[in-house]
Amino acid sequence: MADPMRIRAQAAGDKTTVRVLMSHEMETGQRKDAAGKTVPAWHIQEVTATHNGKQVLSAEWGTAVSKNPFMQFVLKGAKVGDKIAVTWKDNKGDTRIDEATVT
Amino acid sequence: MNLFAKGAGLLALTLLSALPVMAQKTASQGIDEYRAMLADGNPAELFEAKGEDLWKKVRGPQNASLEKCDLGKGPGVVKGAFVELPRFFADTQRVQDLESRLVTCMQNLQGWDGAEIAKTPFGQGEQNNVTALATWIASESKGHRFNLSQNHQQEKTFYEVGKRLFYQRGGTHDFSCASCHGEQGKRIRLQDLPLLSKSPGDGVGFAAWPAYRVSNGQMWGMQFRLNDCYRQQRFPYPGFGSDATIALSTFLGVNAKGAISVAPALKR
Amino acid sequence: MQSRRQTLQRSAAVAALLANAGFPQWAQAAFNKNAFDAKSVQDAVKAAGGVSLIESKDVTLTAPDIAENGAVVPIGISTALPGVKQLLLLVEKNPLALVAIFQSSEALENNFLTRAKMGQTSDVYAVAIMADGKALWAKKEVKVTLGGCGG
Numbered sequence: 046m047a048d049p050m051r052i053r054a055q056a057a058g059d060k061t062t063v064r065v066l067m068s069h070e071m072e073t074g075q076r077k078d079a080a081g082k083t084v085p086a087w088h089i090q091e092v093t094a095t096h097n098g099k100q101v102l103s104a105e106w107g108t109a110v111s112k113n114p115f116m117q118f119v120l121k122g123a124k125v126g127d128k129i130a131v132t133w134k135d136n137k138g139d140t141r142i143d144e145a146t147v148t
Numbered sequence: 149m150n151l152f153a154k155g156a157g158l159l160a161l162t163l164l165s166a167l168p169v170m171a172q173k174t175a176s177q178g179i180d181e182y183r184a185m186l187a188d189g190n191p192a193e194l195f196e197a198k199g200e201d202l203w204k205k206v207r208g209p210q211n212a213s214l215e216k217c218d219l220g221k222g223p224g225v226v227k228g229a230f231v232e233l234p235r236f237f238a239d240t241q242r243v244q245d246l247e248s249r250l251v252t253c254m255q256n257l258q259g260w261d262g263a264e265i266a267k268t269p270f271g272q273g274e275q276n277n278v279t280a281l282a283t284w285i286a287s288e289s290k291g292h293r294f295n296l297s298q299n300h301q302q303e304k305t306f307y308e309v310g311k312r313l314f315y316q317r318g319g320t321h322d323f324s325c326a327s328c329h330g331e332q333g334k335r336i337r338l339q340d341l342p343l344l345s346k347s348p349g350d351g352v353g354f355a356a357w358p359a360y361r362v363s364n365g366q367m368w369g370m371q372f373r374l375n376d377c378y379r380q381q382r383f384p385y386p387g388f389g390s391d392a393t394i395a396l397s398t399f400l401g402v403n404a405k406g407a408i409s410v411a412p413a414l415k416r
Numbered sequence: 417m418q419s420r421r422q423t424l425q426r427s428a429a430v431a432a433l434l435a436n437a438g439f440p441q442w443a444q445a446a447f448n449k450n451a452f453d454a455k456s457v458q459d460a461v462k463a464a465g466g467v468s469l470i471e472s473k474d475v476t477l478t479a480p481d482i483a484e485n486g487a488v489v490p491i492g493i494s495t496a497l498p499g500v501k502q503l504l505l506l507v508e509k510n511p512l513a514l515v516a517i518f519q520s521s522e523a524l525e526n527n528f529l530t531r532a533k534m535g536q537t538s539d540v541y542a543v544a545i546m547a548d549g550k551a552l553w554a555k556k557e558v559k560v561t562l563g564g565c566g567g
Contacts, residue, residue, distance in 0.1 A: 178482035
């Protein structure tokens with residue numbers, strides 16, 4: 046099971062800035078290892094997020110997103126105490142969901 | 149090849165823009181902006197979280213956590229410990245830096261084989277855990293000022309040994325640490341090289357490691373940094389937790405007295 | 417025994433239910449393989465449903481002038497325009513231009529920040545695909561340097 050994400054959701058007025066750090070190798074599929082073999086592509090493909098259970102974000106990522114990806118988005122109409130959950134799924138089918146509370 | 153041409157062109161631009169007549173942004177300023185944009189959301193935070201978890205987790209042949217580990221300020225005291233290391237420890241009768249002290253605790257408290265961990269290459273096995281722990285422990289001293297002790301005779305000796313090593317030239321290229329870090333204003337391509345024979349200021353040099361390196365997506369502690377410096381000088385690795393690396397750390401740490409620690413930082 | 421059609425109808429209803437209950441995996445837009453396999457900016461935008469590429473001052477691309485290392489380049493794409501369906505991030509000179517697609521949503525501002533790998537100095541594009549298929553874009557050149565010793 047992949048390492049947990051770091052999610053911070055900070056409310057300022059009507060806008061909540063959500064910052065997410067994910068732990069993932071994000072292999073492009075173009076790199077060769079020390080033995081000269083091509084390391085196969087391994088990357089997060091889909092990212093979604095919910096606010097109090099309701100889906101708010103849907104994104105698709107290719108191999109060019111950096112290793113240990115960082116993502117920031119701005120949510121409207123959230124309040125302190127609300128729950129944000131972020132899910133990612135990679136091209137191998139591995140998945141991870143983590144939650145945070147809006148502060 | 150294309151990149152080298154572009155790099156050379158960029159250097160030329162940089163030299164041109166150093167002229168006071170031009171109001172262009174220097175490459176150095178551009179890089180500062182780039183680093184500022186990455187400061188929020190340093191992937192080092194992922195390793196901090198892992199390190200904190202490892203400190204509290206029951207592990208190893210002796211089924212214990214590291215919560216009784218003494219990093220110099222008493223068993224279990226983590227806040228402020230980073231900025232007082234390396235220091236002399238009575239129980240091991242040695243001057244130890246953070247990472248070698250962690251391995252001592254992992255052996256004594258949890259039953260791991262310390263020598264095995266020391267032999268494990270960086271980025272593998274238990275070394276990853278040492279790095280994560282070091283990252284978290286450093287973060288617990290973020291914003292604190294370096295204040296290494298020079299009270300014990302061994303601490304003084306290690307400082308002097310570190311100083312000698314800093315200036316000692318050798319290897320195929322006759323390099324010493326001072327070759328790169330012994331003069332103000334030196335640079336390799338676009339990397340500014342801090343002067344380390346005295347305090348280089350807040351958040352620089354000793355005050356900036358452990359750091360997450362964006363170029364390879366790896367978390368590096370000071371042990372990895374020092375060993376790899378030797379490799380770049382065309383020396384073999386002195387080895388994890390070696391007297392040489394601890395002596396150099398002592399030299400750098402004492403020189404950094406009063407400087408604010410920003411570790412874990414973000415580096416190229 | 418249920419017919420296949422009934423089963424499919426059931427599963428669609430279940431998926432909708434789950435989506436509303438907050439199981440995002442079920443309501444995820446299908447991964448647009450064609451767009452991510454496209455080599456050029458134009459082909460990727462077309463595969464994502466963009467019909468005509470139009471430069472626009474209402475789309476913003478935020479990026480540093482210089483990236484110390486091409487492995488991690490912070491990039492922001494945003495627009496305040498209404499009627500946006502998707503926001504795309506592309507790096508022209510990468511082997512495959514498309515980096516990410518963000519679906520527009522009522523609950524979010526059209527304002528996303530992420531970090532991309534860049535193989536070399538290149539123009540970076542923010543593209544807003546509108547409901548009518550227009551693809552409004554803005555670009556900025558980001559210089560990618562080779563650093564030195566890794567300080």
